[in-house]
Amino acid sequence: MARAKAKHGLFGYSGMLDNLLPIGRALKVDLGEGSAWRGFLAMVKLGGDHILAGTDHLLFLLILLLPAPLAVTGRRWHGLVGARSALGRIGRITLAFTAGHSVAPAVTALGRLDTPGWPVEAFIAASILIGAIHAIRPLLPGKEALVAGVSGLGHGMAFSFVLAEMHLSTGQLVTSLLGFNLGIELVQLLLVCLALPSLLVLARLRVQPALRLTGAVLTGTAAVGWPTASACPTPSPVRPTAPDPTPRCCWPPSR
Template identity: 75%
Template sequence: MRLPSLLAVAMMSATLLLFGASPASAHPMPHSVVLLDVHETSVTAQLEIPLGDLATASGIDVSQQDALRSYLTAHIRPVTTTGEAWTVSVGDLSVTATEQSSTGPYQELLASATLTPPPGGDLRHFLFRYDVVVHQVVTHTVLVSVRQDWAAGQVDADAVQVGTIEIDTRTMTVPALTVNLRGGSTWSGFVAMVRLGGNHILAGTDHLLFLLILLLPAPLLAARGRWRSTVGARTAVTRIGRTTLAFTVGHSVALAVSALTHLRFPAWPVEAFIAASILVGAIHAVRPLFPGREALVAGVFGLGHGMAFSFTLAEMQLSTGRLALSLLGFNLGIELVQVLLVALALPALIVLARLPIGRPFRLTAATVTGLAATGWLAARLGLANPLASAADSVGEHPTPMLLTLTATALAATAWTARTRFRARADRVRQRPPTAA
């Protein structure tokens, strides 16, 4: 064969190798994920393992759960930095459908495991020996991340990856992953819970709407079933303060009782109750349902809102000591943001009630809030609808709301100052001149 022909064959072969790769290369296999939650005396791990690779590595059918637990326990072997073994207990197993961006849909095994260090062992610094699947499937990788670490202040952020487990192709062994978390403290956990409470109330559009819609008619006086006139600024401030305080007491009590007694309610009735409370508040802003008793209603409905807040703490599985501190910090964060929002809304509520635009503004705000509450109520009873989706999207972007409240408060304060200045100037002009 001539040289040009050989070159042509070589180039064709290279092209086929480059663009005609095997299906395994064109479609990478999915990787495993290990999510660690660092507690006070143990570490829990959520394992997400591709079912196909697991079957290849273990030869165990997914229906053989006891055998799978034994296999996982044998291949999860954390040790202290001095080589002392941790205790490993594998819990619930389930199969779910998922997908990764590079692999498409597939099935995976979800497993939970509790890792407990020996007495004196440091659960923040250890060697994570893990070779599930990897010991047989040499192309498999495991991504290890910390999802929750209260002492490090990691309670609401995305999982932080701490390393990757894969086979060392030079030695054909699976090296242990060193997990060395940054120093944690009680103060870091407390501050993180304050931040979490603040973020929770900002993102909780339904909680904010309930409070603000209940405060909307506070500067008004009811007569014969209608909002007729306004009350004095001091009376309005007192009403707003009393209503805000009652709401705070209501949700604080429910939050503490639910969290400390581990009292659990299904989520959907609580969420539906919250949507109904907002709808009642919107109707009250149009026609007085309970004039003068807004504080009592805020306290009662606040109990339901507090139970919803407790769901966040329940998911964290904290010890009693950390739970008590978390309750304090979480509630403090809620109250700080709540007081800030009420302070921003207060000037506008009082001024708008005295302007011709006050009534149209109140009716428009009540209508929009009522529509959002109706959408939420329907969705939480199982009827998906665009109103609920639109209302939820507002909570994902709280900045415009804060800017609007701030601008409105500044405008209302400026208008009040200008009105008072003009009134004072008029009084000065009308004052008779003093005799020489």
């Protein structure tokens, strides 16, 4: 998206940014024969890749959607809500998470805020853990959309670190944010639509409680180990490949 004399730029990353792109690789931006439209499409693709490669985002959203078709009885998940209510819950949770995920990078990037990485990682891990506990026993029944929106703010901050390293002008930054957020929304909507039939069918199976409990425990375990795995230079069950220890930014390239 950025315009420069150089034809290629490389951006390194570390910490939570390892979830944005394949670990151990840099973000390569081709600036040769570029245009605003091609740059916008590239940011749409990057937004989609961000969701597909972002294990933290997918874990949080899926674990929060898992009990959406279930009813609450005596502070426990028991029985089912109607199909319309289940679809409404799923839609509100998805839209709220998308809104929070979109607002955070816009405020952080446009405001040129310098946010440390470790509080963002801790917030994301805490949000996943809360979602896992909620899947076992309802913590905030009926307020899942609020949880998704607030948590989306923390999840969205991760990408703002990459935008900050691009050193874009305000105009370029606005266009990049629009493209990125559109990519997130399109891919996230596709994933939810694909998961929707399974969520509704699973809620009616007799093994549903056991599967829900197993998924929640595994997700909670991953959330607890996430900050440690991000800071640790050795592989772990949460992140099987060690984070890239190289410097974050090598832009612009030497000429």
